[in-house]
Amino acid sequence: MDKRQVVFGMLGTQLDTGSGPKRWEKWRPTVALGMHEDFVPDRVELLLDERRFGKLATQVCEDLVQMAPDTVVHRHDVYMADPWEFEGVYACLHDFLAAYPFAPDEEDYYIHITTGTHVSQICWFLLTESRHFPGRLLQTSPPRKQDSDQAGTYALIDLDLSRYDRIAQRFAQQQLQDRDLLKSGIATRNAAFNRMIEQIEIVATRSRAPMLLTGPTGAGKSHLARRVFDLKKLKHQLPGRFVEVNCATLRGDGAMSTLFGHTKGAYTGAASDRAGLLRSAHQGLLFLDEIGELGLDEQAMLLRALEDKRFLPVGSDREVESDFQLIAGTNRDLQEAVRAGRFREDLLARLNLWTYQLPGLAQRREDIEPNLAFELERFSREQHQQVRFNAEARARYLSFATGADAAWAGNFRDLGASVMRLATLANAGRIQTEGVEEEIGRLRQQWAGGVMPSPLDALLGDAVQELDRFDRVQLEEVVRVCAQAKSLSAAGRELFAVSRTQRASTNDADRLRKYLARFGLDWEQVRGARS
Template identity: 85%
Template structure:
């Protein structure tokens, strides 16, 4: 099916004007869009100030319908307080494009830059170059003689080298894009910030695979999601973000999970399955711990990357999927190649853009802004503000940035630590006593002497289905129950603050209902927790 051609343009308040039969002898740029035999758009998105130019727009739309009945025109009321003021024009066009439901997989887009002020034309340049408008520029010109003919048109490449006076806007947009990749955290590590700068450039300009290397908890998954968000913002990926940890793929199910299967392909295959690669069509596929993939899956993945085609399990018909791949690993894949566990040709395909994410211990200067980020995230999630008091903050930060702090789980360790402190904080303040308890817990954890979580015995594998917040909170509740003589005593300790704000209290009932949410009761938590 042919792709639809869509032209965005501004109503020319001077060039498009004209009344009476004589208007057909005048070249009008918007009307001329319906007069080119070799380029007829399916739809025109016409921006105008309806309060001032609705009559002119009606005439132009009627004439377009007469010249080319197949063209539909969508009018958009766009008010510009001052059409010659850069910031206001840019903001109006930017906001319009941010709301517009682009469908780049089905439509080709053009900006008609012949109409509008020079300021508007420059802003269209800027928005197209930065990919906020996912299309090309269309310039129309009048015929040599004003005989009402269609004139000429050209689809042109961008050249912004002449517009040095707005280069600052590019720099500002780059800063915003890089801030998105960093999750809004004001990171201070110079090497990490340089890496983010390059990732922002590559993510915007390339669809080649990307390889993120680094220890567990260094933020590979979060960075992959933010790359997708950046590309989605620029209308480069209309599809989904699909993530899978390859370490969880085992046996025959690995092929099916990635590449799909047909009904009856093997015992238990009661229906067709699309597979993750097809689910990621026109989107981004993040394969974490890619070094854990088997040899057969590696071979299939390589073919899917190179040809965008592959065979589902049990099928003799190939399917297509055009996705961008980001792979993550904490392994040395070069060493895995030498050991025969990873395909050299697949690594060569992945190794075009490779980035090593440092662990938290190598980014000590970023601990403080990440503490603030984690506290803010907890506060937003729980709708309750929590802060350190001065003494507690100084003590925690000194420990967190000291050589004693191993941070073996990297940002996961830090996030869990702040969550524990915030959850246990009294009256919204993290006190020095809470910090000392947390430091002792981290020391024991990093020594390897930390007691196993009581939830492992209570919930088994179901513990992996808990959100991190629920897990941290439930662990503390179970520990309190383990040392309490009764359900009521445990409830009084756990609800010591909120119970004072209630007219009537039944701490035992509140605690019983909380445990029941996780399928637990008092006798269970009293047994294994001891």
């Protein structure tokens, strides 16, 4: 069974007017709804102010039914104090739709947007796009001058944009560009990181709620916060500035003054008024890095500023306003800080709506190669000097950088500094293998205070990169035991302590010797690992 066609519309207090026989010579949009051969509504829901326009509505309804006898017209008395006041018009139409008994399984619905004020047309559009109205828009137009048919033309508009391939493609392309901006154009390969960026792009575009970025130092929290600001600025969502402060640098009385400002004479040395960073970030984005280092008093003031957009500068008895978006960064466990009494639970609850854990570089080894290219290109652009790896040097650096022995304790800061050193020392703009070997030595020495290089590096050199991870872990343990054992037999007895009990005759030393030989090693070499 075909669905019934139901049209909602406002009475056109100007366009629908007309009296006497000559009214039929004029195009009247509501009456014209009944003149189209291929689209005749079964029912028209007509909204009007009965007190002011009841007489006009009666004439329009009679003429519409004369054109389409099978069309039923329902009149709805709606009162709008000011039809040009957006909030009142939207509330009136919203309440009307909320109370209407829609039956979408049996009827198709249309909003006639040709009549009514521009404000009501905008409200109809918003209510349809947000699915408060379960239907489509109906736009009618008057006939051309040379046409004798007074019906004019009509067009149906479906606001489900996913139905329009070219629009959907454009939105998809824009999303990719926005995500590319958040990643600074780096073609990252880590699936978990890319999924996180996809969600951050959606949240950054749709929300002004605080965001919390966690992760180790150097993981890129500050960089990502600035990219979020750039994205929102591009979409005209934040007309203000990007303001960044590392909370670990704020100490004592200066912390309150730096964040919230002060008045002249508020304390010794306060020679003039100071706005403070929160006011500087008005209508912009404030990035508080290492927020876990803030004192409890500063945390309380920050919570008030987030909730009320108001706060007291130091030494002032008059509140000031600042409407900013906050992104906070930390490498601490704030839940643990709450349990220890070092961080306010209510502030964490306010920050914790959108929390994202940025992985360190060691957890994104597949992203080292594209980030290496990005850092090298950035150096070339900033120094106005083209620098490139030769093929062997690039392969050697990536082999080391993506290997399990590269600690990347400082994450992307380590990588950026490493590329800067390589590029600065490169002769004639070419990074050679010798320079890479020197740089690998620097990095190993730099990380020696944290994750020590594997003894396999000294024993096997570059060949260590050819080992499967399982073999590498197993061989490292064998080398460790051998380095501490007094003899080959003693090392064998410790390594094969379980399996030797299941054998009638054992030669642990020979068994260990054959195992080491698989990797081109002998007992004397391995004993040297002790030093």
